[in-house]
Amino acid sequence: MIKNLLPISALLLGSALLLFAGGTNSLILPVRGTAEGFSAFSLGLLGTGWAIGYVAGCILTPVLVGRVGHIRAFTIMAALAAVAILLSLILLMPPAWIPLRALSGFCFAGAAMIVESWLSERTDAKSRGRVFGAYTMVNLVASTAGQMALTLAPTDGYFFFVTGAVFYCLALVPVAITSSTSPKPLVKVRLDVRALWRNSPVAVVAILLIGVSNSAFGTLAAVYADRIGLTLNAVAFFASVPILAGAVAQIPVGYLSDRMDRRRVLVGITFLALVADLAFILLAPEGRMANLILASVFGAAIFAMYPVVLAHANDHAAEGSGIQTSGGLLLIFGIGSIAGPLIAGLGMSSVGASGLFMTTVGAHTLMLAYAVWRISVSAPPTDEEKGSFVMAPPGKALTPETAAFSSGGSADVPTEAEAPAVSPSADGGPAAGDEPQETGSDDPGPTPEPDAGGGKDKP
Template identity: 30%
Template sequence: MIQVLVSTWALLLGILLLLVGNGVQGTLLGVRGGIEGFSTLAMSIVMSGYFVGFLGGSRLAPAMIRRVGHIRVFAALGSMISAILILYPAFAHPISWTLGRILIGFCFSAVYVTAESWLNNSVDNANRGKALSLYMITQSAGIVIAQGLLVLGDPSGFILFVIPSVLVSISFTPILLSVAPTPAFATTKPMSLRQLYSISPLGCIGIFLLGGMYSAMLGMASVFGSAAGLSVAQISSFVAALYLGGLCCQFPIGWMSDRLDRRGLILWISVIGAAVSALGMMFGASSYVVLLIVAFGVGGMTNPLYALLIAYTNDYLDPEDMAAASGGLLFLNGLGAIAGPILTGWIMAQVGPYGFFLFIGLLMAALALYAAWRMTQRQSPSSVETVSYAPILPSATPVVAELVQEVFIENQEEVVSDAQDAAELEYAEREAAGGR
């Protein structure tokens, strides 16, 4: 792990600064929207714009990189991010904010693809899994750190918009001064959604539902806090708790994933997530401490589900099909993510701020019911046939998704090789025993 950190620290530092900048603007807009008097439904459309742009950027970034190169894409779109962050308070209107969120989602997606392709190129097969874990920790840490910056200024002013703009601009320095140009950018042609659904119905439905849950958390948590009357410090702590829960639960759930029936684990995580969401809706208003505990639990159940569902889907794929499947899974997750904030905003407008937890709980319950039904339709693969769990967040780009699939393929090849070695050893021992 130290060796990987030494070789990738500049990239990880740049990515950390990018995530801090992104985390600040996402939460800050929810707070500022409340100050400006925007309705919950209007803010839900604003927040959904980011995921529209992110999905578009994920699909168009490879072509942009192939045409003009990594450095030009990174510098041009990074500069646009900085400009948009400063323009938000100057044009405080739902329409201009929605357009800004679409553009900034597109730019962040393409910038992530560029930085992650450099990261992928800087590690070898032996260290790919460790690099992936470090990257996931960096992502979560960036968003958590961002929440602490919100208390440094007045959200009704300009300074909190300037801070993420500066951070994004600074993030270019360690990346552009330390990395070498990468090879020609290439992505695998995605598998059709019909074929992917026929292979893993639960994987497809689960990824789609999870996209809605994650985007509701990422986009609407600060809108919920503002509507519920929380202070800026309380909102920042609430959002941080969501991501700390995901970071703390990712690896324990991954450990269980490699030892238990994954469908059963998906079922119980969804049941727990639905129950915790119900507690938040019923008792969150009574105590801020309860609200933080609920946030930690909801984040802890939601974030690891993405990697778990990908691992479950890969259990039914041949290694050569895993990379192609990642494109379809990303697209389904993106569609769910676009709808998540809008549906959350509509529910919050109908039942009040705590409809935020109602929406997440309903999706968790739907996933639990579907997983329970799928358990009656076919047998789960044996533990020998399953691939190893690899950590990944629902905000993944095509580069990280394919990086994860490479880790899955390498782990699967190691499992197959070990099984073959064990079989050959057993055969040799029987032959030796027979000779005696």
């Protein structure tokens, strides 16, 4: 394992420094914003801005890299991220913070895509799974450490803004001095909702609602914890522990989803998340330990949902279209992430701290109801048609390159005109009584009929 990691140690270090800065940046803004008297709605808009920038980064970074190369593009991203956090210190006002947070999201997506592309290129097929696991763990530890660093000094000065900028700049060094050659072009993705819907309606609806709930919590968890009177140390734990719990939960959830209908697994963890939602609203715990326990349960559920849905969609994807499916779902997740903090911010401004979990209750209720209905009207794929569950980084660390890296796909994927269409599946077309399916104008030909098991196309 060590011999597999040594050649990419510089890239892993650069990614760790970037994630440490990102963790500090993501938590200091809501903590400091709350202290400055910003409304929950304004702080929710920070998450909306981040999501807009992140989606834009996923779409536009391949173009930038194609023009200036990987190292220069990474330099641009890290430098602008440092500028954004420093300007957030100078301009302590929501109208400035929202576009600056969007700039951070753009830079973060771009930098992550570049690093993942490099890692994918430098990793052979046999060691790819272990390297991806190491990469995910490094990022998780670094991001959590960046958040927990806020417990080491007062947050009312400039220290953490400057610290974040320093680590963004330090992330430049390992990447700039690496001797590895630049990898192939980055993954290009587009959003084809009709093709994704034909592939799996459950995946489209669920991924949108997961974006709503996860982004709402990720943006406003610290604000909620502060509103109910937790200390700064407890606020940092409240924001970090759910992500750690989500990472651990993916192991048993993945085991189950490979052995039964993934939609049933999704129903189970969504129900668990709904129980935690209602506990936060109805019990309104005030103590540190009770809140951390509930946050752990909540995080274990919500951060295990994305890889289950992604695996379910890829079970039904036509051969060779897995990266396009994953990239398209990521963009839908981004759309949900734009709406989630906005809705939750409005809720918290209107009804108080519980507005956060009222938002997640709505998202999880809709997801649960739709998944149950789809299970009742369509059959699951057979065991032969199912792929393998792949762990995904919890939190804000997913890009189109993540799909290529984790699955072993090449970054040199088909262009939009060449991208293969997804095939219908057991969960893939509308149920009886729904409107007939349409074939997009860019499809290569008539869509084959599904087999009796409702899975992938017949050979």
